[in-house]
Amino acid sequence: MAAALxxxxxxxxxxxxxxxxxxxxxxxxxxxNLVSMKTMTARRGLVSLRSPRFRVFCAAKAETVGxxxxxxKQQLALGEEAKLAPESQFTELGADSLxxxxxxxxxxxxxxxxxxEDNAQSITTIQDAADLIDKLVAGGGxxxxxxx
Amino acid sequence: MASRSKLSGIQRxxxxxxxxxxxxxxxxxxxxxxxxxxVVSAEFRENARNIDRxxxxxxxxxxxxxxxxxxxLKDPDITGLSTLEINKVYKPLNLK
Numbered sequence: 001m002a003a004a005l006x007x008x009x010x011x012x013x014x015x016x017x018x019x020x021x022x023x024x025x026x027x028x029x030x031x032x033n034l035v036s037m038k039t040m041t042a043r044r045g046l047v048s049l050r051s052p053r054f055r056v057f058c059a060a061k062a063e064t065v066g067x068x069x070x071x072x073k074q075q076l077a078l079g080e081e082a083k084l085a086p087e088s089q090f091t092e093l094g095a096d097s098l099x100x101x102x103x104x105x106x107x108x109x110x111x112x113x114x115x116x117e118d119n120a121q122s123i124t125t126i127q128d129a130a131d132l133i134d135k136l137v138a139g140g141g142x143x144x145x146x147x148x
Numbered sequence: 149m150a151s152r153s154k155l156s157g158i159q160r161x162x163x164x165x166x167x168x169x170x171x172x173x174x175x176x177x178x179x180x181x182x183x184x185x186x187v188v189s190a191e192f193r194e195n196a197r198n199i200d201r202x203x204x205x206x207x208x209x210x211x212x213x214x215x216x217x218x219x220x221l222k223d224p225d226i227t228g229l230s231t232l233e234i235n236k237v238y239k240p241l242n243l244k
Contacts, residue, residue: 097155098192101163105170117164121155 064130071110072126075103086127104129111137158207165214166192172221184221 069084076093078084084093090100104120107113107129113136115123123129155163166188173184199206220226 096196097159097163098166098189098196101166102170102189105167109174117160117167120167121160121163 064134065126068126068129071106072103075106084126087125089125113137161211165211168218
């Protein structure tokens with residue numbers, strides 16, 4: 001089922017399967033997609049072509065997901081060879097709620113954003129974190145954390 | 149997306165306090181920040197392991213004490229580490 005869906009999405013978007021799967025997950029919340037795509041279009045002068053826009057969107061999403069995975073590995077002291085998936089839950093990786101707070105704080109610093117309390121508590125997977133980060137970065141919804 | 153069971157109000161307060169300490173630590177020098185983060189993390193985790201989650205009276209006491217310590221830590225002239233250590237040493241005396 002997941003594999004078939006991934007194949008279908010991949011075919012339509014012209015993206016690598018991994019990125020396509022991430023995109024499919026993200027598409028559940030249309031407002032986030034709309035915000036991200038609008039910003040990218042305005043920023044890079046893309047016009048109506050569907051495929052290039054989706055490709056850029058997927059690439060950005062994959063980059064964010066990759067960075068999130070890297071930070072999660074560091075925070076939880078997982079080996080570099082640990083295999084994470086976008087839908088991995090922090091609790092599956094051995095994180096308790098204090099660890100999750102630390103992960104969100106580390107992500108704030110990495111991406112120069114501020115995550116509000118309620119948003120922070122709704123993050124349970126790597127994809128959740130990446131979606132919120134892209135939304136905040138694109139929307140300018142956060143302010144940089146206070147300088148150290 | 150899968151969602152975690154809803155956190156209780158008191159759990160949210162604890163996590164919010166923890167976030168507050170980590171945010172304030174960012175304002176200190178890198179060395180001091182590292183020390184503060186280590187002490188705060190150790191104390192929160194020790195309490196998480198040792199305190200009965202239904203002991204609301206004690207948890208609320210710790211939350212009040214923690215908020216006072218956090219306010220003190222926000223003072224630019226205070227590093228906070230020694231304060232935390234002193235309180236840690238004398239904690240047993242506060243138990244009635």
